[in-house]
Amino acid sequence: MSMERSVGTAGPSMPWLWHILPGPEVTRTLGMAMLGLLLALTVWQLVVTLFGVPSYLVPAPTDVAGALAQDRALLLAAAGPTILEAFLGFLLGNTVALLVAVSFVYNKVVEEMFYPVAILVKTIPIVAIAPVLKIILGNGIEPKIVIAALICFFPTLVNSVRGFRAVNPQLLELMHVLSASRTEVFLRIRIYSALPYVFSALKISVTMCVLGAIVGEWIGANQGIGYLLLQSMFDFNAPRLFAAILTASIIAIAGFAIVSMLEKWIIRWDPGVAM
Template sequence: MSQSTLSPGVTPVSFGGAFANDESERARFVSAQRRLAWRKRLLPVVAIAGLIALWGAVVAIFDVQPFIAPSPWAVASVLVEKADILLANLVPTATEALLGFLLGNLVAIVIATAFVYSKAAEEAFFPVAVMINTIPVVAKAPILVLLLGNGMEPKIAIAALICFFPTLVNMTRGLRDVNPQALELMKVLSASPREIFWKLRVRNSLPYLFSALKIAASMSVIGAIVGEWIGSTSGIGALIIQATYNFDSPLLYATIVVGSTFSAVFFSVISMLERRLLKWNTARAN
């Protein structure tokens, strides 16, 4: 009786085969995702290892003098032997970069919001922001040192200025370029300006904001280091100057490695936050 109610060609066996096929497809999908994840992890490691091997080969083949370009092994030795000095100088640089990152991006977000709601403010002050951004960092640094003294303040200010402009541009665009249909629907539903801002404009701006934050994460470290070149006795920038004047090439390279590693870790943290907070945007990002 129950057998006769089934459609032609559909049997309990065929149902079992369909379930088996679904499980097989799911297993293949999971396996492919794992391979892709491992590929993303391994390829940068392989690329870095290849570049280090090439660096060592060039130094050995052309017999490059150590004070010009040390071998990777000499740099690794300094990283181990002078780890305490390198880490002690990383702390002020990291502090300046983080505080500058927070300050520059916060100010940029506030001004971008003002630009979106006031066209006159954007027309008046955006050209000023462009002009400030065109001034080279090495020219801004001495001015800020004269204005703010020789402490951490000018380094934080330089890092903030470097972070400011990319976030201002991206955040302004993200807040403004909302879907017109979604905006009209919010108005039809009698949403308040505050609800439109938080539920539509801010949500739309987050991918733009994180794109700017990833740029700012690296640039803030550069700003802090450049600031330390102008009259500082501690930090990665000061250690670079000291190693350069002493022709201590292994220490110079080791210092650069430490600064670059911190910048890469900072960038990775922002990328991780982006993946966790913007899961709804993952498909479009990929």
Template sequence: MSTTLTDRRITEGPELPVQKRRRRPTLGRMLLPIGVVVGLILVWQLACSVFNIPTYIIPSPVEVWQSLSENWAMLMQNTWPTLIESVLGFALGNLVAILLAVLFVHWKLAERALMPVAVFIRTIPIVAVAPVLVIMFGQGYTPKILIAALISFFPTLVNMVKGLESVDKQSLELLRVLSASRNEVLWKVRMFASLPYLFASLKIAAGNSVIGAIVAEWIGSQEGLGYLIIQATYNFNTPLLYATMTVASIMAVLFFGLIGLIERLVVTWEADVKA
């Protein structure tokens, strides 16, 4: 029996590892989080009714829904500026992070010189940077886009560097034997290996960019969801405050879902990547 298996292995060659395909999301997996959200909303409504919580402290889901309906036009009008700032900041921050990651992988001196600077910038609170940028660039789109870019930049830089360096050494040796150029190694091997790491960081940056835009609008703005949050807080309009936060959360979730959808279309294999 063992002799037959050995002969068969010698004849057919060693078994090659098979790449795992991503599992498609089933209806049950999609309904589970929806059910949890619905359950939390019901608990929220029940708690407000049983304990008679005042509206100015915590409004009930029904009151938040009424505020959403009554202020829908105003909410949508202020959603567009925040969306523009988030998307442009997301694109700018991640583009710079990817370009720097490629530079760091090919030029280690640049990594040793600039990575500490990137870490230092990351440690500065956004609420401290925002006023400086508003003073420098005014209350237009520019400071909001820059802040959204700053808050999206660092996770992508770190993950992209790790992804570009995660290439199998045997693959690199093979390309060197074949006299492949740096550009060929980058586009044919390194970029391919870095995609799971890149999308893991992009999903983090998707939510961060929305947060960055809203925080920037707190400092100086006459429009946007951040501006609405400040106005609702000052006027003790708690239902509008919760309605605005709901719209911002939905926007961030949709942004996250869009990145996840693109990932499923591009990265069709499973990878062990920790964000």
């Protein structure tokens, strides 16, 4: 009987926990994804084994698993700097993007002047910008952070501008009738309208910032996943190369999962109904 009471009262005591737990649809999606991954790994293993592909060209999944186990300390040590660079770049790029988006929404002249500049910067390949940033900022952590920030900036800017403007005109008219200030309209209407768009952009940028950090490490670093990728390539150590790639993917997936949980925890309304 006491167990029934404890189970019955667990929900109200931690409503936030039940809100972020995955539902049946999410669980089924994850299960199907794992099944597809297992089938792909099985086919990969069979092809490499049947055709006798050398491990220094394309390692089998078992070789990659062995490299993960053997070099786990090396992979963890390399993951630390990359995670730090990606995280700081994620914060910098998205913070600047949100501030610029707000300035675009409230000042049309600023948008007309600088939106084309943002598009121009986006069209420049990140591998072309990286050497320039290395010359300007040196060989430390700074160019890696800036590269990760640049690769995050544009998706968040575009989605945030659209979100801040995707407000029901009737709500704006109501706030005008109530003599609400611009700040009140922004805090009570525009932020709630923009949050679904912002989180959609954050889920993109949280994976892209890992790529930006790795590209930054390619141009000059003595640590990190990018450095380990280059070292493994020059050593013709394909299993460790694939293990490093897998480690980078795990970092990106973990970031995506964290942002998705934050989105589910913060946005507790139906955006289509609320706005």
